[in-house]
Amino acid sequence: MKNLIKSIIYETMRSKLLIIFYLVMVAVMILLGALNACDYTTSGLYIQDQSITYIFPLTVTALVVGIVICPDLKDKVANYEILSGHSRISVYLARVLCAIIPAAFLSYFLTFLPMISGILFWGWGDRLDLTDVLLRQALFIFPFIRLAAFTCVLAFMIKSEYAMIAIGVAYSFGTLFLSGIFEEASSSVFVSVYNFSYLMGFDRWTIYNISPESGIIRYASATGSISSEMIVSTITASMLMTLVYVVLGYALFRRNEMN
Amino acid sequence: MKFFCVVEMLFLIAIIVTSFISKKYVTGRFRYLFAVPLLITIIMFIRYGFIMSYLGVYISSILIITGLFTDKEILKRSIASFCTLAIFISLFIGSFIGVKMIDYEADFEEAFAVMKEHYVLSKEKGIDWDALYEEYKPLFEKVNETQDSVENYKTWMKFAKEFYDGHTNYILKKTDDQIKIMMEAYGNDYGLSLARLSTGEFVAINVEGYDNSYSIESEDADLMGFYRYKNKYLDKDAEDNKDIIKNAGIKNGTVITKWNGKPIDDYFDEVTYYINPYPVRENEEFYLPMYVAGIGADCEYGNCDGEYAIVSFLDENGVEKEVKLESLGSYMPRLYDSISKIDSGLNITNLSWENVNEDTMILRVRAMAYDSASYADPSQYTEMTDQLRKEVVSLKENGYKNLIIDLRANEGGDPFFVQNVAGLFAPEGEHVNLYSTVINEKTATFERNEDGRYPVKEALTYEGEDLWHDGKIILLVNAECVSAGDDMTYIMGEYPNVRVIGFTSTSLRYPMLMQTERWL
Numbered sequence: 001m002k003n004l005i006k007s008i009i010y011e012t013m014r015s016k017l018l019i020i021f022y023l024v025m026v027a028v029m030i031l032l033g034a035l036n037a038c039d040y041t042t043s044g045l046y047i048q049d050q051s052i053t054y055i056f057p058l059t060v061t062a063l064v065v066g067i068v069i070c071p072d073l074k075d076k077v078a079n080y081e082i083l084s085g086h087s088r089i090s091v092y093l094a095r096v097l098c099a100i101i102p103a104a105f106l107s108y109f110l111t112f113l114p115m116i117s118g119i120l121f122w123g124w125g126d127r128l129d130l131t132d133v134l135l136r137q138a139l140f141i142f143p144f145i146r147l148a149a150f151t152c153v154l155a156f157m158i159k160s161e162y163a164m165i166a167i168g169v170a171y172s173f174g175t176l177f178l179s180g181i182f183e184e185a186s187s188s189v190f191v192s193v194y195n196f197s198y199l200m201g202f203d204r205w206t207i208y209n210i211s212p213e214s215g216i217i218r219y220a221s222a223t224g225s226i227s228s229e230m231i232v233s234t235i236t237a238s239m240l241m242t243l244v245y246v247v248l249g250y251a252l253f254r255r256n257e258m259n
Numbered sequence: 260m261k262f263f264c265v266v267e268m269l270f271l272i273a274i275i276v277t278s279f280i281s282k283k284y285v286t287g288r289f290r291y292l293f294a295v296p297l298l299i300t301i302i303m304f305i306r307y308g309f310i311m312s313y314l315g316v317y318i319s320s321i322l323i324i325t326g327l328f329t330d331k332e333i334l335k336r337s338i339a340s341f342c343t344l345a346i347f348i349s350l351f352i353g354s355f356i357g358v359k360m361i362d363y364e365a366d367f368e369e370a371f372a373v374m375k376e377h378y379v380l381s382k383e384k385g386i387d388w389d390a391l392y393e394e395y396k397p398l399f400e401k402v403n404e405t406q407d408s409v410e411n412y413k414t415w416m417k418f419a420k421e422f423y424d425g426h427t428n429y430i431l432k433k434t435d436d437q438i439k440i441m442m443e444a445y446g447n448d449y450g451l452s453l454a455r456l457s458t459g460e461f462v463a464i465n466v467e468g469y470d471n472s473y474s475i476e477s478e479d480a481d482l483m484g485f486y487r488y489k490n491k492y493l494d495k496d497a498e499d500n501k502d503i504i505k506n507a508g509i510k511n512g513t514v515i516t517k518w519n520g521k522p523i524d525d526y527f528d529e530v531t532y533y534i535n536p537y538p539v540r541e542n543e544e545f546y547l548p549m550y551v552a553g554i555g556a557d558c559e560y561g562n563c564d565g566e567y568a569i570v571s572f573l574d575e576n577g578v579e580k581e582v583k584l585e586s587l588g589s590y591m592p593r594l595y596d597s598i599s600k601i602d603s604g605l606n607i608t609n610l611s612w613e614n615v616n617e618d619t620m621i622l623r624v625r626a627m628a629y630d631s632a633s634y635a636d637p638s639q640y641t642e643m644t645d646q647l648r649k650e651v652v653s654l655k656e657n658g659y660k661n662l663i664i665d666l667r668a669n670e671g672g673d674p675f676f677v678q679n680v681a682g683l684f685a686p687e688g689e690h691v692n693l694y695s696t697v698i699n700e701k702t703a704t705f706e707r708n709e710d711g712r713y714p715v716k717e718a719l720t721y722e723g724e725d726l727w728h729d730g731k732i733i734l735l736v737n738a739e740c741v742s743a744g745d746d747m748t749y750i751m752g753e754y755p756n757v758r759v760i761g762f763t764s765t766s767l768r769y770p771m772l773m774q775t776e777r778w779l
Contacts, residue, residue, distance in 0.1 A: 126701055127701070153294070157291065157294070178305055188304055188308040188309055190304045190308070190309050191301065191304045191305050194305070205373075205377055205703050205704075206703060207698065207703050207704070207705070209695050209696065209698050210674060210693060210695045210717075210719055211695060211717065212717055212718070212719050212720070214637075215635065215636055215637040215675060216634075216673070219698055219700050219703040220703055221701060221702050221703035221704075244297070244321055244324075247324060248294060248297060248324050248327075251290075251293065251324050251325075251327030251328060252290055252291070252293075252294060252327065254327065254328070255290060255327075
C-alpha cells in the first residue's frame with residue numbers, strides 16, 4: 001500500500017487542473033478577505049457574512065477527491081494494480097487516504113486565507129474575540145474530513161472528475177440555498193455542509209440609528225463563544241459518519257467490475 | 260418525513276426482490292441499491308434535521324451496508340428484512356409521538372434572555388422582568404409537557420401583550436400550522452362580530468346572511484389564507500344553523516345587550532391576547548368586543564368547545580329578546596374579516612389620488628416607502644417629492660380646497676419618506692422630525708444618560724413649503740396606522756390646517772411619541 005500511496009501522490013501533484021484551480025481559489029480567498037473587510041474590519045466581516053470562509057473551499061474538496069480517484073478508475077490503473085497482486089482493500093484504502101487527507105487539509109487551509117488577508121489589510125477589529133473564532137475554525141477540519149469521505153463514495157460511483165467539480169459547485173451554492181429554505185434543520189451537525197454554518201453561527205444582535213446625512217445606519221454585534229456541546233457534537237458526528245462512508249465506499253468497491 | 264421513510268422501505272424491499280433475481284440477471288448495479296437508503300437518510304437530515312423517533316430509520320440505512328459484505332443471498336434478504344421492519348416500527352412510533360418534539364421551554368428561555376438584555380423600553384414601560392419570568396416560566400413548562408402548539412401560541416401572545424408595544428409581537432411562520440393554530444385559538448363562530456359605538460352601546464357587525472357581511476359560504480380569498488381551511492373547521496350542522504341569527508331579527512347594527520347572560524364588558528378581562536398588538540388602551544377597548552364574540556356559553560376565551568352562545572338584543576321595537584346561536588365553526592375567518600374591514604384603507608396604489616367631490620381629493624399613503632434606492636439613501640427622494648409637489652400644485656390650481664391623506668393601515672417604513680411628504684404641507688421654516696440617539700457600536704445597544712434617559716444626538720429636520728396653506732387637510736387614521744405612520748400623524752397633526760380623524764388613534768408604535776390631540 002505504501003507504493004500505491006507514493007504513486008498516487010506523484011500523479012496528483014502533477015495534475016495541472018488541480019494546481020491551477022487551487023491557485024485560483026487561493027487568490028479568490030485572499031481577495032475575499034482583502035476586499036470585503038474594508039467596510040467592517042475582519043471581525044465585522046465574519047459577522048456580516050458568515051459563509052465567506054467555507055463556501056468556496058467546498059468545491060476544492062470535491063475537486064481533489066475527483067482528481068485522485070476518478071482518472072485511475074476510468075483508465076484502469078486501479079484494475080492493473082489489482083491484477084498485479086495488490087488486494088482490493090489496499091487499492092481502495094490507498095486512494096481513499098490520498099483523497100481524504102489532501103482534500104480536507106487543502107480546503108481547510110483555504111478557510112483561513114480571508115482572515116489572514118483581512119487582518120493584514122484592515123486589522124481584526126473588536127467585534128468578535130479572535131480566540132473564539134479561531135477555535136470555531138479549528139473545528140472545520142472535522143466536517144471537511146467527513147465531506148471528503150462522502151465525496152469519495154460519490155467518486156467511486158460516478159468515476160468522472162468533471163462531474164465531481166460540478167458536485168463541488170453544488171455543495172457551495174446548494175449550502176446557501178438549502179440553509180435558507182430549511183432553517184430549522186440547518187443547524188444540524190449530521191449534515192456536513194450545515195455543520196459549517198453551525199460552527200460559524202454567531203449569536204447576533206442588530207439595531208439601527210438615523211443620521212440626517214446617511215439615512216438609516218445599521219449596527220451589529222455578536223458573541224463568538226463556543227459551547228462544549230458544539231465541539232463534542234461536531235467531532236463525534238464527523239468521525240462516526242467518516243467511518244460509515246469509508247465502509248460504504250469499500251462495500252461498493254469490493255465487487256466493482258474494474259475491467 | 261413519512262414519505263422518505265416509505266421510499267427507503269421500498270428500496271429495501273427492492274433489495275430483497277433483487278436477491279431473488281440476481282442469479283438470473285447478473286449485474287453489479289444491484290449493489291448500488293444498498294447505498295440508496297443512506298442517501299435518502301442524508302436528504303432527510305438536510306430537510307428535517309435529526310428526529311429521535313426515527314432513529315430506527317437512520318440505523319437501518321447504515322446497517323443495510325453490511326449486506327454488501329456477504330455474497331449469500333439469504334443473508335442479504337435477512338438484513339434487508341430486518342431493516343425494513345426497523346423502519347416500519349419507527350414510522351409507527353413516529354405516528355404516536357409526532358414528527359418532532361419542540362422544546363418550547365428552551366425557546367422561551369432564549370427569547371426571554373434576549374429581550375431582557377436588549378429591550379430598549381424596559382424603564383419607560385416599567386417592565387418587571389423577574390415577575391414576568393416567574394409568571395410565564397411555569398406556563399411554558401406546561402406547554403412543553405403537553406406539546407400543545409395552540410397553547411404555545413396563546414402563551415406567547417399573552418407575553419407579548421404585557422409590553423403594550425406594537426413592535427413586540429409573536430409571529431408564527433407562514434406554514435399550514437400557522438393557520439391551524441390561529442383557527443383554534445380564537446373560539447367559535449356564532450354568526451356575528453361585535454363592536455362598540457361611541458355612545459357606549461354594543462352592536463352586531465358582519466352578521467351572517469347579509470350583503471357585505473362575511474359568510475361561511477364565502478369563497479373569497481383572504482390575505483392570511485384562512486379561506487383555504489375554513490371548511491375543515493365548519494360545524495357539521497353549520498348549513499342548517501347559519502340562518503338562525505337572521506331569522507331571529509339580528510342584523511348589522513342591532514344593539515346587543517348581553518352575551519351569555521353577562522354584560523359584554525364583563526368579558527374584557529378574559530380576553531388576554533389578540534391577533535394584533537394594541538399599545539393604546541383606547542384602541543384595545545375598541546377591538547375587545549370583536550374577540551368576545553367568539554366566546555361560547557360556559558366557555559373560557561380561547562378554550563371553547565361551546566356549542567352555542569346566548570345573545571340578548573334589542574329588536575326593532577326596542578324590546579329585549581334572547582336567541583340561542585349555534586356554533587358554525589371556527590371564529591377566526593369572521594374575526595379576521597371584521598378586523599380587516601375596519602382596518603383597511605382605500606385600496607389604491609401608494610401615493611395615488613382619488614377624487615372625493617368637486618373640492619376634495621384623497622391621497623393614499625399605505626406605506627412610508629417609495630423605492631429601494633430612496634430607502635437606502637435619503638437624498639434619492641427628490642423624484643418622489645418633485646412628482647408629489649407637481650400634483651399638489653396642480654390640484655390647487657384646479658380649485659381643490661381639501662385634502663384627505665389616508666393613513667389607515669399604513670405599514671410604516673422610512674422616516675425620511677415621512678418628512679419629504681410632510682414638508683410639502685408644513686408651514687415655512689425648519690421643522691424637527693426626529694432625534695437620533697447615542698449608540699454603543701461595539702455592543703449595538705443604545706446608551707442611557709446618568710439620569711436613565713436616552714440622550715439626544717442629532718436632529719432630523721426638514722423644510723416646510725406650505726403648499727396647502729389656504730386649504731384644509733385631514734389625516735385619516737386607524738389603529739393599523741403604525742410606526743412611521745405614527746410619525747407622520749404626530750408631526751402633521753401639529754400643523755394649523757390639519758385635523759386627525761379616525762375610529763381610533765393610530766397604533767402609537769413609535770415609542771417616544773406623544774399623541775396629538777387634534778381630533779375632529
